[in-house]
Amino acid sequence: MTQITSAEESALARAHSDLQEAGVRTVIGTVVNASGITLAKSVPLARLGIFNQSGMGAAPVWHVFTIDGGIAFTDTITPVGDMRLKIDITGVRVLQGRRAWAPASLFEQDGAASPACARGLLSDVDGRLGTAGYKALVGHELEFFLTSPDGSALETTPWVPYGATGLLDRSDFLDDLLAAMNQAGIPLEQIHAEYGRNQFEFSLPPASPVEAADTAVVARIIVGIVARAHGMQASFSPTPFPGTVGNGAHQHLSLQKNGQPLFSAGTGPHGISGEGGAAIGGIIAGLPDIQGFLTGSILSGSRLAPGTWSGAYLCWGLENREASVRFLNEGKSNPHGANVEVKIIDPSANVYLASAAILALALDGIRSGRKLPAEIPGDPGRLSAEERHRADVRLLSDSPTAIIDTLDKSRLARGLLGDAIVDATVAVRRYEQRAFAELAPDELAQRFRLAWSI
Ligand code: GLU
Ligand code: MG
Numbered sequence: 001m002t003q004i005t006s007a008e009e010s011a012l013a014r015a016h017s018d019l020q021e022a023g024v025r026t027v028i029g030t031v032v033n034a035s036g037i038t039l040a041k042s043v044p045l046a047r048l049g050i051f052n053q054s055g056m057g058a059a060p061v062w063h064v065f066t067i068d069g070g071i072a073f074t075d076t077i078t079p080v081g082d083m084r085l086k087i088d089i090t091g092v093r094v095l096q097g098r099r100a101w102a103p104a105s106l107f108e109q110d111g112a113a114s115p116a117c118a119r120g121l122l123s124d125v126d127g128r129l130g131t132a133g134y135k136a137l138v139g140h141e142l143e144f145f146l147t148s149p150d151g152s153a154l155e156t157t158p159w160v161p162y163g164a165t166g167l168l169d170r171s172d173f174l175d176d177l178l179a180a181m182n183q184a185g186i187p188l189e190q191i192h193a194e195y196g197r198n199q200f201e202f203s204l205p206p207a208s209p210v211e212a213a214d215t216a217v218v219a220r221i222i223v224g225i226v227a228r229a230h231g232m233q234a235s236f237s238p239t240p241f242p243g244t245v246g247n248g249a250h251q252h253l254s255l256q257k258n259g260q261p262l263f264s265a266g267t268g269p270h271g272i273s274g275e276g277g278a279a280i281g282g283i284i285a286g287l288p289d290i291q292g293f294l295t296g297s298i299l300s301g302s303r304l305a306p307g308t309w310s311g312a313y314l315c316w317g318l319e320n321r322e323a324s325v326r327f328l329n330e331g332k333s334n335p336h337g338a339n340v341e342v343k344i345i346d347p348s349a350n351v352y353l354a355s356a357a358i359l360a361l362a363l364d365g366i367r368s369g370r371k372l373p374a375e376i377p378g379d380p381g382r383l384s385a386e387e388r389h390r391a392d393v394r395l396l397s398d399s400p401t402a403i404i405d406t407l408d409k410s411r412l413a414r415g416l417l418g419d420a421i422v423d424a425t426v427a428v429r430r431y432e433q434r435a436f437a438e439l440a441p442d443e444l445a446q447r448f449r450l451a452w453s454i
Helices: 006-021 045-053 060-064 118-131 164-169 171-183 209-229 274-294 351-367 385-391 400-409 411-417 419-436 441-447
Strands: 026-032 038-044 056-058 083-087 093-095 099-108 134-147 190-193 199-203 233-235 251-257 313-318 323-328 339-342
Touching: 006 045, 026 045, 026 083, 026 118, 026 209, 026 351, 038 045, 038 056, 038 209, 045 083, 060 083, 060 419, 093 171, 093 209, 099 118, 099 209, 118 134, 118 209, 118 351, 134 209, 134 351, 164 171, 164 190, 171 190, 171 209, 209 233, 209 351, 251 274, 251 351, 274 313, 274 323, 274 339, 274 351, 274 400, 274 411, 274 419, 351 411, 400 419, 411 419
Parallel strands: 026 099, 313 323
Antiparallel strands: 026 038, 056 083, 083 099, 093 099, 134 199, 134 233, 134 251, 190 199, 251 339, 323 339
């Protein structure tokens, strides 16, 4: 065990006194597992230092708890052993109800990172980018449907997609949501009523990958707290109500080298630099391999219908909402600068793992000098099958079994992200496929509508 440094000790003391001053009694530390569900331990504030230094115990099966409360054991993940769940106090946020939250990572008892810890993996991938001279920023979008506490649809009220109606009908909820986000120090960029009835979306500002994913997790917790306070729940299922739009969990990504953006001021289309193009090329080439990390759940495939802006087509294009990778140009109308939005991701994904997989593909694309594929400027759904074939654009798979089989067999995914995380993901998603294959779409959606809610 490494000794606590005096800098760490004073950071802990500061955090403790800040939280005490804020009236906090309980500190909750969370991890997100291979099923995309959020697990937690909590301690009284007095134990903040212990939670950070020694951590709390967590059985190895935490990695493979399933969406129905089952366990998808693997050859290496068994009832034996123990891990430590340690909070990162640099990410502490104050929540309502005398609670604070902090992101946690999973470690072995000897202090080594647990190989199936997604937060540890994202930090590792970010480190690889840093060593190679790149800096990534990630911005998350969160979509959710408000539901009754039991997950059933709220009573029908008039709904205008992207309308002002939803903002007014739910203004008390939205006002409290903003207040709770402010209290936690999370600056929302915007919030709007989405296409689906009682569906809302907000965006978070770009941040370094781990911090951005941490914020996305606590933002979901805050949505859960405020929804409950208003006698509701929030569904983060990819397909809460079959037959209409689903929930995406899009991630915006930009890269810099020596302070220079890779997606602007270059000589390629829309100013994309050679390395920026290689990063996009790497993402497009590897998406089918890592799709199991982005849209791997039993409810993910049904979201991926063309025409629902879920980015079902494997291609990229400027402001193309049907492309799995939408490019956003720099300019006055885009204060964050040029970036790519990976639209295909849904909220059943582990947010850390989804970022890790995409960033690893981007770096792999740069390292292997990939070419930027041809841009698809329009809706690929308007092309004939023949035209799509010629343009080399196809739909990503919407079959849960095919998506997970591809991940399982992918040397690329295993090479970039490690066997432990691939095996855990394959185990939980195959469990879902085995256990629920017989359920009709409506039953499946209803049963797991709140599975990814916090
Ligand atoms: N709800 C859509 C999805 O499933 C996204 C709509 C949008 O472009 O914001 O990804
Ligand atoms: Mg949206």
